[in-house]
Amino acid sequence: MTYKIDLTDGVLTFTIDREDKRNAINDEVMNGFKEIVTYINEHNDVRFLIITGTGEKAFCSGGDLSEFHKLQTEQEAFGMLSKMGKILYDIATLPVPTIALVNGAAVGGGCEIATACDFRLVKRGVKCGFIQGTLGITSGWGGGTYLIESGIKQDFALKMLVDSSTYDSDKLLEIGWATRVFEHSQEQALEDFIVNMKKIHPSVHHAYKEMKLRSWKEKNMFERVMEEIKLCAKLWESDAHNEAVNNFLNKSNK
Numbered sequence: 602m603t604y605k606i607d608l609t610d611g612v613l614t615f616t617i618d619r620e621d622k623r624n625a626i627n628d629e630v631m632n633g634f635k636e637i638v639t640y641i642n643e644h645n646d647v648r649f650l651i652i653t654g655t656g657e658k659a660f661c662s663g664g665d666l667s668e669f670h671k672l673q674t675e676q677e678a679f680g681m682l683s684k685m686g687k688i689l690y691d692i693a694t695l696p697v698p699t700i701a702l703v704n705g706a707a708v709g710g711g712c713e714i715a716t717a718c719d720f721r722l723v724k725r726g727v728k729c730g731f732i733q734g735t736l737g738i739t740s741g742w743g744g745g746t747y748l749i750e751s752g753i754k755q756d757f758a759l760k761m762l763v764d765s766s767t768y769d770s771d772k773l774l775e776i777g778w779a780t781r782v783f784e785h786s787q788e789q790a791l792e793d794f795i796v797n798m799k800k801i802h803p804s805v806h807h808a809y810k811e812m813k814l815r816s817w818k819e820k821n822m823f824e825r826v827m828e829e830i831k832l833c834a835k836l837w838e839s840d841a842h843n844e845a846v847n848n849f850l851n852k853s854n855k
């Protein structure tokens with residue numbers, strides 16, 4: 602199994618468990634995300650969703666390039682991108698607070714997953730970024746749209762995307778992408794972050810998330826996410842993308 606699910610005292614933790622691949626997302630992990638979305642929507646014993654990755658090196662390195670590089674055409678790419686894009690939209694619109702516990706690098710689609718969460722707790726020293734541009738593609742799971750709507754200063758949002766490079770934890774806090782930066786224990790960082798929220802009745806959280814969802818509906822977020830995915834799918838079949846992924850997989854970029 603490439604992911605772990607733990608539900609303790611209302612806190613559901615989804616851990617991507619592929620340390621050797623820096624917690625890259627494959628089809629099985631996508632299905633795991635789908636499973637927790639269904640569970641949370643159908644049960645009322647989950648108060649918080651935490652997403653994290655195994656180990657210290659990566660929260661998530663994005664889509665598994667060795668697996669998804671097999672997708673050659675725009676249509677094939679759209680299939681994978683829209684599957685994860687819809688799952689991410691479902692996560693972003695869950696009725697409970699969602700927290701990315703960013704224990705290591707969050708790059709590419711990993712940065713999109715963290716951005717889709719309501720809050721991001723980032724370990725000091727960790728680097729995160731929308732590095733998709735270096736692969737000749739844009740963000741393809743809706744993360745660009747979430748970033749633009751995230752409330753971080755507009756010029757920083759666009760700069761993060763067009764820079765296509767990583768930013769360290771202190772910079773991420775300064776621009777407002779990181780909600781908090783923590784030093785040592787991620788368990789303690791999480792506990793400190795949710796201590797007050799835990800005292801609030803879940804129906805209050807549901808009501809606030811409903812407000813967020815209403816605002817997103819007014820802004821046609823789902824349609825915009827799908828447009829973002831289409832753009833990425835187009836670029837996916839370009840020579841620039843193929844060459845960049847080949848370089849990564851053959852390590853000629855190191």
Ligand SMILES: CC[C@@H](C(=O)O)C(=O)SCCNC(=O)CCNC(=O)[C@H](O)C(C)(C)COP(=O)(O)OP(=O)(O)OC[C@H]1O[C@@H](n2cnc3c(N)ncnc32)[C@H](O)[C@@H]1OP(=O)(O)O
Pocket residue numbers: 621622623625658659661662663664665666667668669706708709710711713732733736739740741742849850
């Ligand atoms: C598909 C959707 C699209 C989107 O919508 O956004 C994407 O997500 S595109 C994918 C973007 N991701 C990347 O470009 C991968 C970037 N990875 C890295 O920058 C680094 O791996 C890291 C996350 C910063 C970690 O660096 P480090 O600790 O030095 O590890 P290595 O680079 O040596 O990697 C170890 C091992 O893991 C494999 N790996 C890493 N990321 C991926 C990945 N996304 N897909 C597949 N495999 C990945 C890497 O190849 C190494 O494998 P081995 O050499 O076999 O050990």
